[in-house]
Amino acid sequence: MKYLFRNDYSFGAHPKVMDAVCAVNLEGNWGYGDDQYTARAKDRIREVCGCPDAMVEFLIGGTQTNVVACSFLLKPWEAAICPDSGHLNGHEVGAFEATGHKILTVPATPEGKITPDMLPPLLELHQDPHLTKPGLVYISNSTENGAVYTKAELTALSEFCHKNGLLLFADGARLGAALTSDANDLTLPEFAHLVDAFYIGGTKNGAMFGEALVITRPELTDGFFRMKKRMGAVMEKGWIQGVTFLTLFEDDLYFKMARQGNEMAARLQNGLKAKGWTLWVESPTNQVFAVIPNQVKPKVDEVCDCEVWCPYDESHTVIRFVTCFHTTQADVDGLLAALPNL
Amino acid sequence: MKYLFRNDYSFGAHPKVMDAVCAVNLEGNWGYGDDQYTARAKDRIREVCGCPDAMVEFLIGGTQTNVVACSFLLKPWEAAICPDSGHLNGHEVGAFEATGHKILTVPATPEGKITPDMLPPLLELHQDPHLTKPGLVYISNSTENGAVYTKAELTALSEFCHKNGLLLFADGARLGAALTSDANDLTLPEFAHLVDAFYIGGTKNGAMFGEALVITRPELTDGFFRMKKRMGAVMEKGWIQGVTFLTLFEDDLYFKMARQGNEMAARLQNGLKAKGWTLWVESPTNQVFAVIPNQVKPKVDEVCDCEVWCPYDESHTVIRFVTCFHTTQADVDGLLAALPNL
Amino acid sequence: MKYLFRNDYSFGAHPKVMDAVCAVNLEGNWGYGDDQYTARAKDRIREVCGCPDAMVEFLIGGTQTNVVACSFLLKPWEAAICPDSGHLNGHEVGAFEATGHKILTVPATPEGKITPDMLPPLLELHQDPHLTKPGLVYISNSTENGAVYTKAELTALSEFCHKNGLLLFADGARLGAALTSDANDLTLPEFAHLVDAFYIGGTKNGAMFGEALVITRPELTDGFFRMKKRMGAVMEKGWIQGVTFLTLFEDDLYFKMARQGNEMAARLQNGLKAKGWTLWVESPTNQVFAVIPNQVKPKVDEVCDCEVWCPYDESHTVIRFVTCFHTTQADVDGLLAALPNL
Amino acid sequence: MKYLFRNDYSFGAHPKVMDAVCAVNLEGNWGYGDDQYTARAKDRIREVCGCPDAMVEFLIGGTQTNVVACSFLLKPWEAAICPDSGHLNGHEVGAFEATGHKILTVPATPEGKITPDMLPPLLELHQDPHLTKPGLVYISNSTENGAVYTKAELTALSEFCHKNGLLLFADGARLGAALTSDANDLTLPEFAHLVDAFYIGGTKNGAMFGEALVITRPELTDGFFRMKKRMGAVMEKGWIQGVTFLTLFEDDLYFKMARQGNEMAARLQNGLKAKGWTLWVESPTNQVFAVIPNQVKPKVDEVCDCEVWCPYDESHTVIRFVTCFHTTQADVDGLLAALPNL
Structure with a gap:
């Protein structure tokens, strides 16, 4: 059996979550989120976010949450600004465009981030009413490349957005990984107050499925349930x-x-580096990116499931290993032992 | 504690389903349905449907399945014909229209059905290219009113549709209830061959969630996964x-x-009739509809959770009780004992 | 050559309009409405409507204007209430649904109108957040059946809408016919103040094309140009x-x-009545509806172009004659002379 | 009065067009294109295109034609490949995305073209069903930068598209300018046969408005009128x-x-070059692009109306002059005399 480092949704829920779901399974509850557990979970999330007035709504998966939330927050003629590497742009089969909105991409930093200095030319250009109006900035934390926004970075971006009439939305599919990273200096409440809306990803961190969308500004939330339905x-x-x-x-x-x-x-x-592997980026979260010679790929495939991320050059490929709550030291050490030195 | 007859999604999954989900929870599997269980489940459904070439895809809930499937099957300028009482029309916050399609309603029979004789005037009218083109007929089995299509009825409707260039789509949120009803004379393979697409509802019959969409004609299925994503x-x-x-x-x-x-x-x-209650319709499936004097409603509410279906007249209301796999004889008898005679 | 009473867009523009368009044809002007004539026309329309703060924007045809305006005025999860006979509902190939909105129809009066008493049950039902939220009421003046709203009727409807959080939108494809009808007691400014948005139809009254959309409440107009583009x-x-x-x-x-x-x-x-014809409705505007025996239809077709409106019964059909600015007494008298007595 | 070189829609229709429109203005014709002139015009266009079986349909403006045609030709999950400088991408307020489709941009050549070698990596990447499926390639001829496709270039692109299951759509807003350019070696029939659909732009070449959409492959045209409506x-x-x-x-x-x-x-x-001006690109059609020092811009503005195209560098700007059927030698010589030497 191969080591499974393919992604952080290769395993189901944490046993405590499964136990809790099983415990209430046949209890009988009203449907559509009109139950006590949902009410309590919303309260608890408001509490941990330090946002007593926020709207919290549960959705099912990441693409759905991004699309429902961002299309809800925008007027039909408004666009989302998104890093070119952003999940909303590249990996959702046009799910966001399917709601009638344009995505305006900006070239992300190597870490997959947007910085405020990228935005003025785009905003300047789009003052022309023959072009879409930028309405929100979409970021992810951690980013597609595993990086995290620092407090200084997110503060600067947040201030820029709010000065320029843009909402700031954060895709938190891997928010847990971001906020527990050594590279992170943000608390969840600080994070929540710097953005206008975000979601706390469950699917990639111990839930069977489920994302908790938080819109921190109550004045933006009217009608959300109908939009979701x-x-x-x-x-x-x-x-x-x-x-x-x-x-x-x-x-x-x-x-x-x-x-x-x-x-x-x-x-x-660290183990890969010790084995002479080259990292594509130094990642502070649960995604590890390595550059390998193409001819090594078959050996890697024998040993483990991981993903080809992108071509690097003609003779090299970037591959990605992802860990999660269920990954053990033994898994990592076993994988390292099985992989070739480079 | 009140008796819970509110709906067939008030309870979670059948224990065997929960056990099976728990058993593989931390096993490790590829995501997005690219796993052995999904493959085997698709095969099994093709087998029980007697449709070896059908496309089977799993979705999450009923509204989503209706909307993804019907919008997939239609051209942008085509409409779905739907009984006015159909779920697609009345209970989905315009989710189908959100995909850009019009619904053409026909007044359903008291049982909630469409019959072929309803359709020629509508088809005649819509030959005008300044009107939408009817592209499919949406029915549900069992219907919103708990009725089931007989083999003769469904055959007649299927033949009419296919002679007139219409696809026939069946919402099977309660397909289990329909096919096991005393009023039913259709096997699942017979049913599957009479319609072009349908779904087998899991949510309302023992799953945590999930619907199995079956498109029986392979030539209609190209591109479905991308549409779903x-x-x-x-x-x-x-x-x-x-x-x-x-x-x-x-x-x-x-x-x-x-x-x-x-x-x-x-x-x-039967118990309600014995207590002098008036039924709204005689239902052969798991929904029971009763007409009660308005002043009786508070007493009913003390005893159980059930749903107000619609006003009947100024002094009466139609209420609905729904049973499911988890409803026991003791629940029914207890409820009957607790409800007032009328 | 046959008499042409098919519709009020069978002839082009009034000669004065053509002359004016020709006069500026090669003058050179900035595009996209950014020219002095457009600015002056907007001012003039604000003036004749008595709405100095209204937004006026020109569109091209009726369907386009209805669809752009109504979808602009609604949130994605909001629906338009429309008489079942309304143009938005029946004659636009789902153009409005193509913007993602549901139409909630109410059975119109025989005159094609909506009255306030029709609306409470629909509003009551749609308080359920699993159903769309009614956001505006769409009417036409004159209606599809040629009738006009009286001041009392429109005031009552307007008050009802505004008390219930609904916008009132009037399709004015034939607003000229309505406001100059003997049955009318509304001035254009009175009309304009009772509705929230409407358009003054040019296409059906002397323009080559063009509709002037008026949104009387400036707080509703932000972003309109981008929506139109x-x-x-x-x-x-x-x-x-x-x-x-x-x-x-x-x-x-x-x-x-x-x-x-x-x-x-x-x-x-009057002439038709004198010839023993039966009217379908008594119309106070430029559409005349007659019920004729089916076997008379070929004779009518020999004499003139007019439209079949709908079947009346098995042996009778409703046909429609439409007049316009270009219809002369000679045309009418000639047609009357040529048509058979009944 | 300033010279007007702002664009090729600053003047109305050619006098012969105006005369022809005026001549039939009050003649009386059936609406919606169901008239003899439309029928004859469609035949004539099929004839000049050498495409006897093509569908020809008239639309009103360029954005509308691009959007109706491209969304008609694609499945919902398919995307249009477009040069980043393409009108569909940059200048239509997301009108195409409003139909639910994603645009996949490729960096255009300096001339604004797409070449086949740009496409394989994009097609390779999009074999992943979690990404949109590229369905057509959008080009314009002449391009946004005034360039024209040669026969060799268009043949290569056409062959690539057809080998790879892509449709080729050409925005012909300025097709007249392209096909009469000295740089052109394509006849209209050759052009028509190399693409699957294109439009012949009227608005920018002597019509009041109007574009003739041609879909050269009849098997792709079913349902188009309803889509347009x-x-x-x-x-x-x-x-x-x-x-x-x-x-x-x-x-x-x-x-x-x-x-x-x-x-x-x-x-x-040529005149600008003689005056020492720097061209941004050497244009073989009716758009002329010059790079001017920013401080010269006010002088240019005194003399003529032209458009700022884009910033060039910190101290220079690209401006665009556009000519049309109505531009005379006197206009050009007058403008040249009035502009400063550089």
């Missing part, structure tokens, strides 16, 4: 999401799991 | 759906559960 | 629309033409 | 478009006008 995103047995997030935010489980993923990634990253 | 309907941990449907279609579990719901509904329906 | 509705040589509307609203030409159409329709209607 | 693009008085295009393609008027624009542009371009 209109996009087929309301679960009938919504209490599963409620119970899941209640469990994730009890006893720090969400962050404990994320830390485990990060630590295992760091161990793997 | 584009609409945010691809689960990352897709094997949960695979394991769920594998379990549902092992040992006849899906139909056993549906039979249980139907039997409990029949018991309840 | 996004829907392909901005003309490059926009001054043609400006010059057209300047001419239409100079010297009362717009209303003079409409009066001519109405008078010719009245003459025709 | 659904997008608000059907003119009620459609015969105006018919008469316009009949006139444009009588006696070579369309190409005569385009030649005049090109010749005047060449004269201007």
Whole structure:
């Protein structure tokens, strides 16, 4: 059996989450999120975010959450600014455009970030009413490349956005990994207050599925439930999401799991370097990117499942290893032992 | 604690389904439905449907499945013909229109059905190219009112559709209830061959969530996965759906559960009649509709959770009780004992 | 050559309009409506409407104007309430649904109107957040059946809408005919103040093309130009629309033409009655509806072009004659002479 | 009065077009393009294109035509490949995305073209079903930068597209300028056969408005009229478009006008060079691009209306002069005399 480092949704839920879901399975609850667990989970998330007035709504997956949230926050003629490497842009089969909105890409930093200095020319150009109006900036934290926004970076971006009439939306599919990274200096409440909306990703950190969308500004939330329903995103047995997030935010489980993923990634990253491997980027979170000679790829494939990220040059390829709450030291050490030195 | 007859998604999954999901939870599987359980579940569904060439794809909930499937099957300028009482029309916050398609309603029979004789005037009118082109007929089985299509009825409708260039799509949110009803004379393969596409509803019959969309004509299926992804309907941990449907279609579990719901509904329906209650319709499936004087409503509410279906007249209301796999004889008898005679 | 009573867009523009357009044809003007004629025409329309703060924008045709305006005024999850006979519902190939919005139909009065008493049950039902939220009421004046709203009727509807958080939108494709009808008791400014948005139809009253959309409440207008452009509705040589509307609203030409159409329709209607014809409705504007035995239809077709409106019963058909600014007494008398007595 | 070189839609229609439209103005014709002029114009266009089986449909403006045509030709999950400088991408307020489709941009050549070698990596990447499927390639001829595709270039691109399952669509807003350019070696029939769909732009070459969309492959055209209507693009008085295009393609008027624009542009371009001006690109059609020091801009503005195209560097700006059928030698020589030497 091969080591499975393909992604952080290769395993199901943390056992505590499964237990909690099983415990209420036949209890009987009202549908569509109109149950006590969902209500309590929303309260708990408002609490951990330090946003007592925020709207919290549960959705099912990342693409759905990005699309429902961003199209909800924009007027039809407004566009989302997105790093060219952003998931919203590249990996969702045009799901966002399917809601009728344009994406305006900016070339991301090597870390996959947007910085405020990228935006003025784009805003200047789009003052022309024959062009879309930029309405929000989409970022992810951690980014597609595993990097995290520092407090200084996010503050600068947030201030720029708010001075320029832009909303700031953060894709938090891997928010746990970001906020527990050694490179992070933001608390969850600080993060929540710097953005206008974000989601706390469950799928990639210990849930069977489920993302908690937080819109921190109540004046932006009117009509959200109907928008969610209109996009087929309301679960009938919504209490599963409620119970899941209640469990994730009890006893720090969400962050404990994320830390485990990060630590295992760091161990793997260090181990690869010790074996003479070249990293594509130095990642402080649970994704590890390595540049390997093409001819080494078959050997890697024998040993483990991981993903080809992108071509590097004619003779090299970037591959990605992802860890998660379920990755153990033994997994990492076993993988390292099995991989060739370079 | 009140009796819970609110709907068939008030309880979670059948214990066998939960056990199966838990059993593979930390096994490690590829995401997005690219796993062995999903593959086997698709094969099993093709087998039980007698459609070896059908496309089977798993989605998450009913609204999503209706919307993804019907918008996939239509050209942009084509409309869905739908009974005015159909879920697609009335209960999905315009989710189908959100994909850019018009719904053409026809007044349903009291049972919630469409019959072929309703359609020629509508088709005649819509030959005018300044009007939408009817592209498919949407029905549900069982219907919103709990009725089931007979073989004769469905054959007539299917033949009419195919003679007139219309696809026939069946919303099978409660397909289990329909096919195990005493009023049913269709096998699943017969049903599958009479329609062009349908879904086997998991959410309302023993799954945590999940619907199995079946498109019986392979020539209609090109590009479906991208359409599904584009609409945010691809689960990352897709094997949960695979394991769920594998379990549902092992040992006849899906139909056993549906039979249980139907039997409990029949018991309840008979019991209500014995207590002098008036039925709104005589239902052969797991939904029971009663007409009650408005002043009786508070007493009913004390005893159980059920739904107000619609006003009947100024002094009466239609209420709905729904049973499911988890409803026991004791629940029904207890409810009957607690409800007032009328 | 047959008499042409097919519709009010069978003839081009009033000669004064053509002359004015020709006069500026090679003058040179900035595109996209950024020219002096457009600016002056907007001012003139604000003046005749008594709405100094209104937004006026020119569009090209009726369907486009309805769709751009109504989708602009609604949130994605909001629906338009429309009489079942309304143009938005029946005759636009789902153009409005193509923008992602549902239409909620109410059965119109025989005159094609909506009255406030029709709306409470629909509003009550749609408080359920699993259903679309009604956001505006769409009416037409004159209606599809040629009727006009009285001041009392429109006031009542307007008050109802505004008490219930609904916008009121009027399709004014035939607004000239309505406001110059003997049945009308509304001035244009009174009309303008009772609705939130409407358009003054040029195409059906003496323009080559062009509709003037008026949104009377400035707080609703932000972003409109981009919305219009996004829907392909901005003309490059926009001054043609400006010059057209300047001419239409100079010297009362717009209303003079409409009066001519109405008078010719009245003459025709009276003449038909004198010949023993049965009217479908008694129309006070420029559309005349007659019920004829089916076997008379070929004779009518020999004599003139007119439209089949709808079947009446098995042996009778409703046909429609439409007059316009270009219809003369000689046309009407000639047609009457040529048609058979009934 | 300033010289007007702002664009090729600053003047109305050629006098012959206006005369023809005026001549039939009050003749009486059926609406929606169901008239003899439209029928004859379609035949004439099929004839000049050498495509006897092509579908020809008239639309109103360029953005509308691009959007209706491209969204008609694609499945919902398919994307258009577009040069980053393409009009569809940059200048239409997301009108194409509003139909639910993604645009995949490729960096255009300095001339604004797409070459086949740009496409394989994009196609390779998009074999992944989690990404949109590229469905067509959008080009413009002449391009946004005034360049024209040679026969060799277009043949290579066409062959690449057809080998790779892509449709090739050409935006012909300035097709007249392209095909009458000295740099052109394509006949209209050759051009028509190399692409799958294109439009012959009227608005920018002597029409009041109107574009003739040609889909050369009849098997792709089913349902087009409804799509056009659904997008608000059907003119009620459609015969105006018919008469316009009949006139444009009588006696070579369309190409005569385009030649005049090109010749005047060449004269201007040569004149600017003689005055020491730097061209941004050497343009063979009716758009002339010059790089000027920023401080010269106010002087240019005194003399003429032209457009700022883009910044060049910190101290220079690219401006664009556009000529058309109505530009005379006197206009060009007058402008040249009035502009400063550089």
